[in-house]
Amino acid sequence: MQDNVRVSIIMPVYNADKFLDRSVCALLNQTYQNIEILCINDGSKDNSLEILNKYAQTDNRVKVFNQENKGPAMARNVGLDNSTGKYIMFCDADDWYEPDMVEQMVYTIEKQNVDFVICDTNIILDKDHNRSGMDIKYHYLTFSGVLNLNSCGKIQSKVHAFLWKKIFKKSIIDKYSIRFPDGLKSDDCLFIREYVLVSDTAFGLNKKLYNHLMQRQSIMGEVFALKTKDYFDSIKTNILIAQFFKQKSIANKNKLNYIISATQDESYFWAQFVKKEDKKEFINLLIQYAEEFDLSEIDKSAQSLLYYAKLKDIKKVKKLLFNRTYPRKNTLIENIFSIRKIPERGKTFKVLTILGFKIKKTQKSKA
Secondary structure (H helix, E strand, O other), rough: OOOOOOOOEEEEEOOOOOOOHOOOOOHHHOOOOEEEEEEEEEOOOHHHHHHHHHHHHOOEEEEEEEOOOOOHHHHHHHHHHHHOOOOOEEEEOEEEEEEOHHHHHHHHHOOOHOOOEEEEEEEEEEEOOOOOHHHOOOOOOOOOOOOOOOOOOOHHHOOOOOOOOEEEHHHHHHOOOOOOOOOOOOHHHHHHHHHHHHOEEEEEEHHHHHHHEEEOOOOOOHHHOOOHHHHHHHHHHHHHHHHHHHHHHOOOOHHHHHHHHHHHHHHHHHHOOOOHHHHHHHHHHHHHHHHHHHHHHHHOOOHHHHHHOOOOOHHHHHHHHHHHOOOOOOOOOHHHEEEEEEEEEEEEEEEEOOOOOOEEEOOOOOO
8 A cells, every 4th residue: 555645643742751662663663654743742741752852853754742731632733733644643642553553544544435434442451440341341443334424323322532543534624623622621522523523424444453551540631630520521512512513504313313312421421420519500501501402403202301401490400410219239039030110310211130131121201
């Protein structure tokens, strides 16, 4: 394969000196050579900048940008603003590419003629990691082949918000002015969802080309760890996504359902962490989100949280979010065989248990 198009690889760097030799060398040694590596040193206090400058002096494909600590979103925006490639890829400073990752990704996006490609991932667990099995599983590829983003009703379950295992078209990013939001920890989620909203197709490449080190806490995650509350950030990010959807006049019901259902699911997830004194603000943010849509656009089925937020029914929203009934544990006999109805997150589930194995089915709402 000829290196006939340039690929811009963006790497935000924050206190990553012990990983940089591995990550940068893996990029420089790619089988696909027509790349530029945009390394943004985000106010590192270790030797990261010195290491980056060393590589820049020996290989002109490495471009170093130095800024005061502003967080990964602003660092990635610097990379986007200075990129010259036809395609955009990302790499975390503590991770690394397989030798042929760029080649495989460029070949696939051009051969399949899709808007972006997602590959699979090798997960490397740090000895001090405290990640759950579900968290680890979430990082893997969820589909193979072409995915029609205009007809898929479950985009959020297939296209996860990881930047580093994808290749994007710079023309799409520039046409729709897609950038990372300042000061929100869900910046990668916003970027991915906005890109999906204006794309038609994706391709799942069933090859493990990216190596992701899972630590107790990611290096870039340390930047905002003590500055913001995640449960506010998630809703604020989704408000921006909703505004993007309206501003770009995206007339697709599946994509509308994509962003609405994702926001509702995330609201239920984050609600379990909301402090008592923050509940009012959390609900007000949900109402602000719901105000971006007409009532007819929000599905009322299964007692929709956002439906009642649109109506400003504070009592109902609060009940759905914070007064959920958690099911009791099965008895020994029930673990052998039982059928139970369990209320959860405004829905009712029928759970069949046979020899300890559980099958959960959603009951239709009578609302």
